[in-house]
Structures are given as C-alpha cells and as structure tokens.
Amino acid sequence: MSRFPELVLAVALLVAPASISLAAQDAPAAGKFGIGREATPEEVAAWDIDVRPDGLGLPEGRGTAAEGMAIYDENCASCHGDFGEAVDRWPVLAGGQGTLENERPEKTIGSYWPHLSTVYDYVRRAMPFGNARSLSDDDVYALTAYLLYLNDIVDDEDFELSKENFTSIKLPNADNFIEDDRESEPHYADKSDPCMSDCKPGKAEVKMHAAVLDVTPENADDSAPQGGID
Amino acid sequence: MAERQQVLSPSRRGFLTGGLMGAAALASTGLARASEGEEVITEIQDWNRYPGDGVDARPYGQPSQFEAHVVRKNVPWLTSDSISSINFTPLHELDGIITPNGLCFERHHAGIAEIEPGSHRLMINGLVDRQLVFTIADLKRFPRENRIFFLECAANSGMEWRGAQLNGCQFTHGMIHCVAYTGVRLKYLLEEAGVKTAGKWLLAEGADASAMTRSIPMEKALDDCMVAFAMNGEALRPEQGYPIRLVVPGWEGNMWIKWLRRLEVGDEPWEQREETSKYTDLLANGKARRHTWVMDVKSVITNPSPQAPITHGKGAMVLSGLAWSGNGAISRVDVSIDGGRNWHAARIDGPSLPMALHRFYYEFDWDGSELFLQSRAIDDKGFIQPTKEQLRSVRGPNSIYHNNGIQTWHVDGEGVVENVEIS
Numbered sequence: 099m100s101r102f103p104e105l106v107l108a109v110a111l112l113v114a115p116a117s118i119s120l121a122a123q124d125a126p127a128a129g130k131f132g133i134g135r136e137a138t139p140e141e142v143a144a145w146d147i148d149v150r151p152d153g154l155g156l157p158e159g160r161g162t163a164a165e166g167m168a169i170y171d172e173n174c175a176s177c178h179g180d181f182g183e184a185v186d187r188w189p190v191l192a193g194g195q196g197t198l199e200n201e202r203p204e205k206t207i208g209s210y211w212p213h214l215s216t217v218y219d220y221v222r223r224a225m226p227f228g229n230a231r232s233l234s235d236d237d238v239y240a241l242t243a244y245l246l247y248l249n250d251i252v253d254d255e256d257f258e259l260s261k262e263n264f265t266s267i268k269l270p271n272a273d274n275f276i277e278d279d280r281e282s283e284p285h286y287a288d289k290s291d292p293c294m295s296d297c298k299p300g301k302a303e304v305k306m307h308a309a310v311l312d313v314t315p316e317n318a319d320d321s322a323p324q325g326g327i328d
Numbered sequence: 329m330a331e332r333q334q335v336l337s338p339s340r341r342g343f344l345t346g347g348l349m350g351a352a353a354l355a356s357t358g359l360a361r362a363s364e365g366e367e368v369i370t371e372i373q374d375w376n377r378y379p380g381d382g383v384d385a386r387p388y389g390q391p392s393q394f395e396a397h398v399v400r401k402n403v404p405w406l407t408s409d410s411i412s413s414i415n416f417t418p419l420h421e422l423d424g425i426i427t428p429n430g431l432c433f434e435r436h437h438a439g440i441a442e443i444e445p446g447s448h449r450l451m452i453n454g455l456v457d458r459q460l461v462f463t464i465a466d467l468k469r470f471p472r473e474n475r476i477f478f479l480e481c482a483a484n485s486g487m488e489w490r491g492a493q494l495n496g497c498q499f500t501h502g503m504i505h506c507v508a509y510t511g512v513r514l515k516y517l518l519e520e521a522g523v524k525t526a527g528k529w530l531l532a533e534g535a536d537a538s539a540m541t542r543s544i545p546m547e548k549a550l551d552d553c554m555v556a557f558a559m560n561g562e563a564l565r566p567e568q569g570y571p572i573r574l575v576v577p578g579w580e581g582n583m584w585i586k587w588l589r590r591l592e593v594g595d596e597p598w599e600q601r602e603e604t605s606k607y608t609d610l611l612a613n614g615k616a617r618r619h620t621w622v623m624d625v626k627s628v629i630t631n632p633s634p635q636a637p638i639t640h641g642k643g644a645m646v647l648s649g650l651a652w653s654g655n656g657a658i659s660r661v662d663v664s665i666d667g668g669r670n671w672h673a674a675r676i677d678g679p680s681l682p683m684a685l686h687r688f689y690y691e692f693d694w695d696g697s698e699l700f701l702q703s704r705a706i707d708d709k710g711f712i713q714p715t716k717e718q719l720r721s722v723r724g725p726n727s728i729y730h731n732n733g734i735q736t737w738h739v740d741g742e743g744v745v746e747n748v749e750i751s
Contacts, residue, residue, distance in 0.1 A: 129520030134460040142453045187408040198614040220601040223539040230537045278620040285714035294671045302667025302700045308492040308747035
C-alpha cells in the first residue's frame with residue numbers, strides 16, 4: 099500500500115462523493131416528488147455568504163481603515179483609482195455627494211448607495227475583479243472601513259469596522275429611495291384611446307440628429323461620449 | 329474537397345463580379361438588358377452544375393456565408409472591459425418573434441462561466457423545511473413546460489435618455505431577445521423544499537465569478553418563474569447561463585440569473601449591488617426608484633432603420649417592427665410615417681403571447697418623400713407606450729433604465745435612415 103500513496107488518495111476521493119449520494123438515497127427528501135437530497139450544513143455555509151442590511155449573514159471579524167488602505171492599494175486601485183475616483187470607465191467608489199440632481203450625477207457608495215451591507219456582500223462575493231473570493235472576512239471588513247473613510251463617512255483612519263458595530267453605520271443617501279410608482283405617471287394613468295389623426299400641428303422638424311454625436315460603433319471616432327450603462 | 333474548391337473558386341469570383349455588375353446595370357438602366365436577360369438566369373451557375381458539401385461537412389449547421397454580417401455587436405465605449413459588458417441583438421436582420429440562439433444579446437458581469445453540467449448543483453436554502461441540492465438530472469425529473477418570453481435588459485435604450493445618440497435599432501433597442509424556454513416551474517422546486525410562512529423573498533444567485541444575485545418577491549417566484557435548461561429546443565448557450573438559468577417573465581433581464589446555483593428563501597429583500605447601486609432609477613429630484621422590475625410596453629420599427637435603409641426606391645414597401653410588454657400581451661400597434669401627426673393600425677402577425685415579442689407590419693406605397701417613422705404599442709392592460717418627452721418630463725434624463733419612449737427614424741428621399749428626435 100505504502101508504495102502507492104497517490105492511488106490510495108485517489109480512491110478515497112472517489113469514494114467520498116459516492117457515500118454522500120448513498121446517504122441521500124437512504125433518506126429521500128420529503129417533498130411531493132421526492133427529488134433532490136438534503137444539503138449538508140457545510141455546503142450551505144460554503145455558498146450562503148450573502149449579507150443583508152440588518153446584518154444577517156455578517157461573519158465574525160474586524161478590520162481598520164488603515165489596514166484597508168494597504169489592501170485597497172494592492173487589489174483595487176488599479177481599476178478604482180487611488181482615492182476611489184476610478185480609472186477609465188471602472189466604477190467610481192467615492193465622492194459625488196450632492197450631485198444626484200446635477201446634469202451629470204456621480205453615483206458612488208457615499209453619494210448613492212443606500213446600505214453598507216451591499217459593499218461588504220459584493221466585495222466578498224465578486225471582488226477583486228479577476229480573483230473573486232480571495233479576500234478574508236477581516237480583509238473585507240478593513241476594505242469596507244477604508245471605503246467609508248474615502249467617502250468621508252468616517253474620518254479616523256484607525257476606525258475599526260466589525261460585525262458588532264457594522265449596522266450602526268448609515269449611508270448618507272439611504273432615505274432617498276422610493277418604491278416603483280411608474281403606474282401613477284400621467285402617461286400611464288391615462289388609459290383613454292390615443293389620438294389617431296391630426297394629433298400635432300405642423301410638419302415634424304428634426305430637433306436632434308444621432309449623426310451629430312455619432313458614436314455608433316462603425317462610425318465612432320476615439321472620443322467616447324458621457325453616460326455608459328454600467 | 330480542397331482541390332475542387334481551388335478549381336471552382338476563380339469562376340465563383342467571376343460570377344460574383346459579373347453578378348454585381350449585372351445587378352447594377354439593371355438598377356441603373358431599368359429593362360435595357362431585358363432582351364438578354366439576367367446572367368443569374370441565362371448562365372448556368374456553379375451551384376447548379378457542381379454538387380456541394382455532403383451531410384458530414386456541417387454537423388452543427390451555421391447560417392449561410394452570405395449572412396456573415398448578421399452578428400451581435402458591442403459598443404466598446406459603454407463599459408470598461410468586454411468581460412463585464414454587453415452586446416446587442418441585430419434586430420434589423422431578423423423577422424418573426426423568435427431570436428436565434430446565437431444572436432441573443434449577452435450581458436456578463438464577469439465573463440461567460442463554462443460549467444460542465446455534472447459539476448453544477450442547484451441549492452435551495454434559508455426559510456424552508458428542507459434545504460435541498462439538485463443535480464441537473466434531478467431537475468429534469470420535474471414536470472416540464474415550454475414558454476416563449478422576451479428578455480429585455482432594463483438599460484435597453486438607456487443611451488438615448490439625453491437624445492438621439494446611436495444610429496441603428498441594434499444599438500438603440502438590441503438588448504432584447506425572445507426564445508422558447510424549456511424548464512420546470514420554480515414553484516415545484518420551492519414546494520419540494522417547503523417554503524416557511526415567513527418566506528416572502530427569494531435570493532437567486534449565479535455560479536459565475538460575479539456570483540450575480542437578485543432578490544425576487546415570493547409572489548412572482550410562485551407565479552410564473554421557471555428554471556430553464558433549454559432555449560429554442562436545445563441546451564442553453566453558455567452565454568445564456570448553461571446549464572440552467574432563471575426565467576422571470578416580463579421583468580428586467582438582470583433578474584434572470586444565469587448559471588443559477590442557489591435559491592435562498594428569506595423574509596426581506598437582500599438589497600444587493602444590482603438592486604441598489606444599479607437597476608434603480610434616478611429621478612430629476614435626486615430620489616431614486618427601486619424595485620422597478622416590470623419592463624414597460626414598448627415597440628420599435630426594425631425595418632427600415634439606420635442599418636437597414638430603403639434600397640428599392642419608390643413603390644410598395646413593407647415596414648416591420650417588434651412590440652412587447654412585461655404586463656401581458658400587445659393588443660395593438662400604431663404606426664406613423666409623418667412623425668406622430670397621423671397614426672395607422674399596424675398588422676400583428678404570428679403568435680400574440682403575453683410577455684413575448686410581437687411582430688407587426690405596415691404595408692404602404694412610398695412616394696419617395698421624407699418620412700418620420702414611429703411606432704406606438706398598447707398592451708392588454710391598457711398601458712400606452714409614451715413619448716420620450718413624456719418620460720423625460722416626469723423622470724428627467726438620468727434614469728438610465730426603463731426608457732420605453734417612442735423611437736423616431738427619419739427617412740430621406742434616397743431611403744437613408746437616421747435616428748432623430750423631432751418636434
């Protein structure tokens with residue numbers, strides 16, 4: 099046996115999943131169709147990493163803004179900029195407070211995002227871009243603390259964010275979200291039959307050509323316009 | 329085979345040149361050559377003399393080589409990187425209501441996850457009696473259904489909020505596709521797990537490197553959502569979520585989680601990145617609407633359009649377009665050729681299904697004069713597609729999402745079409 103350690107390991111790996119399948123067959127799910135097997139606690143824990151605004155799902159851990167700065171500079175700044183101002187069209191993370199009614203609003207964590215939990219959840223599941231799930235829970239606390247610092251929501255670089263104080267932090271724009279009320283808009287509320295003839299006076303006149311700002315891919319020059327979708 | 333192609337290719341090139349010249353001559357001189365006839369008729373063509381490829385040459389068939397221009401296209405300046413970006417369905421090249429699988433627009437947040445189906449699992453956890461894991465084979469043991477639905481990105485037409493910007497319905501309206509899904513009702517899966525009374529929300533999560541997540545109200549999940557494994561009769565394409573995706577009929581495309589791996593039942597929404605910082609609609613007063621899930625009633629004329637000008641000159645012509653609504657079926661589409669002064673009921677042809685694309689036509693004689701083409705859809709809940717002015721007057725120009733305003737195409741005397749805004 100000792101001459102073939104790799105073989106023993108390989109056999110063990112092959113047997114392990116099979117035993118789970120057998121266990122599932124022994125205890126079939128109790129649903130109407132009896133299809134599927136019960137998830138193990140370890141499996142649920144491996145995937146269920148979402149965090150809600152009320153703190154449900156936050157892991158144990160902590161990190162300071164200063165610790166976050168070092169992690170940010172190494173993992174995030176190449177796309178998001180040294181101070182969250184962003185490089186090229188990567189998302190801007192900081193600044194923009196007070197711009198939401200401007201012609202060109204800047205939507206950042208500090209100016210727009212309603213919940214800090216979204217920052218923790220998203221960084222933990224999807225960042226850094228290209229190497230998701232590579233940061234520790236403490237790293238994510240530290241990065242989240244640093245993003246609060248970059249947005250002037252905390253002003254002490256020794257500020258420590260943890261599971262315990264997390265939900266005490268409120269983001270500035272939290273109260274500016276309203277539920278969908280599109281149906282109350284006049285053009286939707288009015289369900290009368292629309293006009294079919296002589297609906298507008300005079301001949302139609304062009305007010306704006308796409309060709310003036312021609313950014314259609316086949317024709318565009320190098321100057322990109324404002325206003326991407328992401 | 330290669331040898332024969334070498335032999336044939338010079339004459340094929342000769343035909344192409346001759347054919348194009350012949351067509352040009354006919355177009356410019358009318359029937360001047362009628363006594364001789366068109367070469368494509370009077371000369372024996374290669375394909376009429378020599379056999380073509382056998383059945384082993386194309387085990388998975390592709391469109392004709394002469395349709396190679398019919399492809400999805402990216403707008404590079406929109407996003408930072410093509411692995412977190414979008415491309416657009418070439419609506420002006422398609423007809424009917426079904427989008428071919430290879431032309432369905434793509435939107436990824438971390439590229440295409442390539443998943444071997446034997447390594448994929450769907451987990452249901454949270455407020456359920458039994459936390460379950462399904463394999464793909466398990467899912468195919470539930471009763472299956474086939475449904476045709478459109479999928480529209482909430483940002484479709486989002487670049488047009490400030491005015492006419494992109495010349496082509498592929499770019500202004502191409503974040504949409506419509507296919508026939510095969511899958512199982514989400515309701516059956518949730519019932520199998522046993523949703524607890526407090527379970528009012530569902531978090532759907534993808535297995536890709538963005539681990540895309542969206543909160544969905546349980547009422548919708550139990551109503552008409554599906555977990556699909558096939559589109560248009562074949563397995564989902566990788567870029568559409570192979571091996572399984574969530575189908576959320578009539579609601580914004582971002583919620584149709586691709587590479588679906590987990591469904592968590594909870595008592596509140598999770599307020600994830602894609603439902604707070606994105607997919608919320610900023611209004612002029614600085615407030616933002618959230619939970620704007622339904623895709624509003626909308627239509628667009630696909631032909632003619634900037635990428636598909638009128639090339640046949642005056643006379644009989646077919647105007648064609650698409651209409652859809654996340655509220656239900658389309659009951660009527662009106663078309664205007666004079667910029668909304670007068671409207672004519674268009675002819676809807678083909679299936680009229682709730683939350684699916686509808687194909688409409690309007691046939692008329694073009695007298696060669698300038699046209700301002702518009703279409704206006706009305707759905708079976710009575711919602712009427714608004715003008716862009718109406719939308720901007722209520723919302724301002726910064727909503728990004730849910731721009732369903734009436735589109736105007738200007739046609740000049742030569743048949744050239746441009747995206748414009750008009751008085």
